[in-house]
Amino acid sequence: MRNHVKEELEYGKIIESSATIADLDFERCSFVGGVIMQPADDPAYELVVRNVTLRKCKAGNVELYGVRFEDVTVDTLSHPKSIEFEACVCTHVVLRGKVGAVRFSAAVEDDSRAVLAPAAAKLYEGVDWALDITEAEFSDVEIWDVPGHLVKRDPETQFLVHRAAAAAADIDTLSVYAQIYAERAAEAPYETSVLAAPKRSKSFREILDAFRELRDLGIAE
Known part of the structure; x- marks a missing residue:
């Protein structure tokens, strides 16, 4: 595990069909922003972020597309705009604390959705749980692209529809x-799906x- 404490990380781009970002721990770090995305729609979902933790961090504009997230925890994240997980797949992803506006959505383009949506659904067949939002405090939230039965939730404010x-x-x-x-x-x-009151x-x-x-x-x- 590589630890980063109180660091400022420059804007970065990871645009790869196959890459793994893994074993990283960030505490009170600032991210200028960045992109993690597939350059083309690959149903294999081999662009992976695995075993990564963020605690009390700040981020600028972030773009995420076609990423497979595994064993990722975000505990309190300050950012200026909504963070959108577009056409992403989650396994054991935890959001807790103040995390601002977050959106999980399918690919916007019809052709991209036709490729990635069936692949994501197939991956979710082997997942015991995808997302844990029981302790998350959102300013705005939409979770349309994660199977609701795979989301751990607070039944008082987060509902299965x-x-x-x-x-x-x-x-x-x-x-x-x-x-x-x-x-x-x-x-x-x-x-x-899960409806979460922000x-x-x-x-x-x-x-x-x-x-x-x-x-x-x-x-x-």
Whole structure:
């Protein structure tokens, strides 16, 4: 394990079809920013970040695409914008503490999604759990591209939503926030997704009430 404490790391780019970034521990470090991404859509997912820990770090703009994350822990991360995990796959990834805005999404381009989405789904078949957000405090969060049943969550503020139930819901009877999330869940790539109320958002209470509304209707649990 290579340890970094109170270091400032320059902007870096890792654009590789096959590479492994592993065995790193960062504490109170500052990342100017960077890119970790596949140059072309490779269903093998051989661009891997493994056994990496960040504690009380800061980051600039970060771009992540087509990365396989394994045994990664992020404990408190300050960053100016949303960190988006686009078309990424997670195994034993822990987010805890104040982590700002985070989004897990499928590839934006249709052709890319057609290649990577089935490959990601196949990889998740052999995973016991993908993501642990039980102690995470988000300012904003979307987790549409991780199977909900593989996410460890706080049942008081983070809910499992079922795609089929969301698709069958009478949208017109729901509150505004509940409508938005039900419609998104109905289009999610996996049968279940997780809805997490962002504790650090000004809209936390309204969003939490909407999730409880979906739970009371049997759309979420």
